Amino acid sequence: xxxxxxxxxxxxxxxYSVSGHLLVCFSSGYFIHDxxxxxxxxxxxxxxxxxxxxxxxxxxxxxxxxxxxxxVAAVLLLLVEVSNIFLTVRMLLKxxxxxxxxxxxxxxxxxxxxxFAFRLAPQAYLTWYFLRxxxxxxxGAFLTANLLLLDAMILMYFSRLLRSDFFxxxxxxxxxxxxxxEKFLID
Numbered sequence: 099x100x101x102x103x104x105x106x107x108x109x110x111x112x113x114y115s116v117s118g119h120l121l122v123c124f125s126s127g128y129f130i131h132d133x134x135x136x137x138x139x140x141x142x143x144x145x146x147x148x149x150x151x152x153x154x155x156x157x158x159x160x161x162x163x164x165x166x167x168x169x170v171a172a173v174l175l176l177l178v179e180v181s182n183i184f185l186t187v188r189m190l191l192k193x194x195x196x197x198x199x200x201x202x203x204x205x206x207x208x209x210x211x212x213x214f215a216f217r218l219a220p221q222a223y224l225t226w227y228f229l230r231x232x233x234x235x236x237x238g239a240f241l242t243a244n245l246l247l248l249d250a251m252i253l254m255y256f257s258r259l260l261r262s263d264f265f266x267x268x269x270x271x272x273x274x275x276x277x278x279x280e281k282f283l284i285d
Contacts, residue, residue, distance in 0.1 A: 113170040126159040180216040184209040
């Protein structure tokens with residue numbers, strides 16, 4: 099969406115493209131599906147953070163779809179999904195105990211760079227933009243509050259990632275396990 103319509107970046111509040119609108123609609127459907135999957139498969143206890151994140155995303159995206167405002171902000175926020183590729187590869191490598199530590203090491207550093215570029219940078223930019231330029235009432239206030247909560251979650255996830263991959267001596271043995279003793283995906 100941003101590739102085909104880079105001019106959208108000049109109007110975060112009122113910029114519109116059909117592809118951006120469809121992307122936000124599709125992503126909303128994904129978040130709804132994943133939420134229902136977590137609930138129906140009785141994973142709510144170990145995945146409560148995902149449920150909170152999904153609820154925030156669904157409520158924000160539905161407000162964007164209905165009003166047609168801040169669509170570009172949503173498209174920028176969806177850049178975080180690029181980093182999920184490397185987070186998923188990381189998780190799969192850990193779960194499969196791949197005998198090649200070089201593969202895990204390479205992914206670890208790529209993951210760090212991609213996390214900065216596609217999670218932290220867009221989130222920081224949008225937080226700055228909303229705090230500086232967006233009205234603090236109505237939808238603007240709601241979306242700003244959502245962004246600030248997402249900031250806290252992203253920083254918490256980032257600190258877990260750093261502890262687990264770069265400072266394992268700081269990683270506590272029992273942290274990151276759910277009630278059944280299964281490891282969270284962040285370990």
